[in-house]
Amino acid sequence: MNSLILEAKNIYKSFKKATHVVNVLVNMSLQINKGDFTAVVGPSGSGKSTLLHILGGLDKPDSGEVLFEGKNIFSSNGFIDKFRNENVGFIFQFHYLLNDFNALENVMFPALIKDGNKNRAKMSAEYLLEKVGLKDRMNHYPSELSGGEQQRVAIARALINEPHILLADEPTGNLDRANSDSIFEIFQKLNEDGLTILVVTHDSYLAGMTKNKFNLSKD
Ligand SMILES: Nc1ncnc2c1ncn2[C@@H]1O[C@H](COP(=O)(O)OP(=O)(O)OP(=O)(O)O)[C@@H](O)[C@H]1O
Ligand SMILES: [Mg+2]
Structure with a gap:
């Protein structure tokens, strides 16, 4: 049985640049069920990153709603913070790892921010780094890791607070x-x-491996 986890309803989003207005998302709706593996595809500039930011509560739509398990994520600041910290994992095209901290510390950070329990953060981070194949790279700094290894650290970091949904923007770009x-x-x-x-992926081979596809076309 399908059960809805995240839903975008009639989203409008435009950006103003001087006198020019770019209408990026126009009456866009999307439903994501628990257990879905969905690729968001579409040409450059079609609004894929904008959509992901809105779904993850990093940016607000001009109008429309984003519902997480039926609740509007923008209904209060408290809810949006909790949603971002506890329910969503984000992976960006550029991983934004902290260069002065090693892989283990980078992965531990979101857990430390959440509850400050250092032992638990360390154990979870070690478990996740092992899971993404970086057992013997935990003490390496980002500059000492390959691009693929850095991205795997970012995946472990996105997972440490056990999100319900993972949003990834060109993770293999x-x-x-x-x-x-x-x-x-x-x-x-x-x-x-x-x-x-x-x-979000430009890679049609990878998009073909997901269960569903959501196409954002350019108007
Ligand atoms: N902060 C902003 N201010 C002004 N315009 C913006 C802003 N962010 C995005 N845009 C515009 O909105 C449109 C959609 O951008 P977005 O980054 O969502 O596209 P995308 O589908 O992710 O593209 P790409 O595949 O190149 O990453 C683009 O035309 C972009 O120039
Ligand atoms: Mg983008």
Whole structure:
């Protein structure tokens, strides 16, 4: 049975630049069910990143609603903070790891911010880094890791607070075929374990491996 986890309803989003207005999302609706693995595809500039930011509560629509388990995520500041910290994991095209901290510390951060329990954060971070194949790289700094390894650290970091949904924007954008495939294998395993995933990708081969596709066309 399908059960709705995240829903965008009649979203409008435009950006103003001087006198020019770009209507990026026009009456856009999208439903994501628990356990979905969805690729968001569409040409450059069609609003994929804008959509992901709105779904993850990082940006507000001009009008329309985003419902998480039936509740409007923008209904209060308290709810939006909780939603962002506890329900969503974000992976960006550029991983934004902190360069002065090693892989383990980077992964631990969101957990420390959430509840300050250092032992638990360390244990979860070690478990996740092992899961993404970086058991022997935990003490490496981002500059000492390959692009694919850095992106896997970012995946572990996105998972540490056990999100209900993973939003990923071009997670393989800078990677070669082999690394892209290994990131997608990780996504597939996570999805098989029950994680709901929405991923923006230009890679039609990878988009073909997801269960559903959502096409954002340019007007
Ligand atoms: N902060 C902003 N101010 C003004 N315009 C913006 C802003 N953010 C995005 N845009 C415009 O909105 C449109 C959609 O941008 P968005 O980044 O969502 O596209 P995208 O589908 O992710 O593209 P790409 O595949 O190149 O990453 C673009 O035309 C972009 O120029
Ligand atoms: Mg984008």
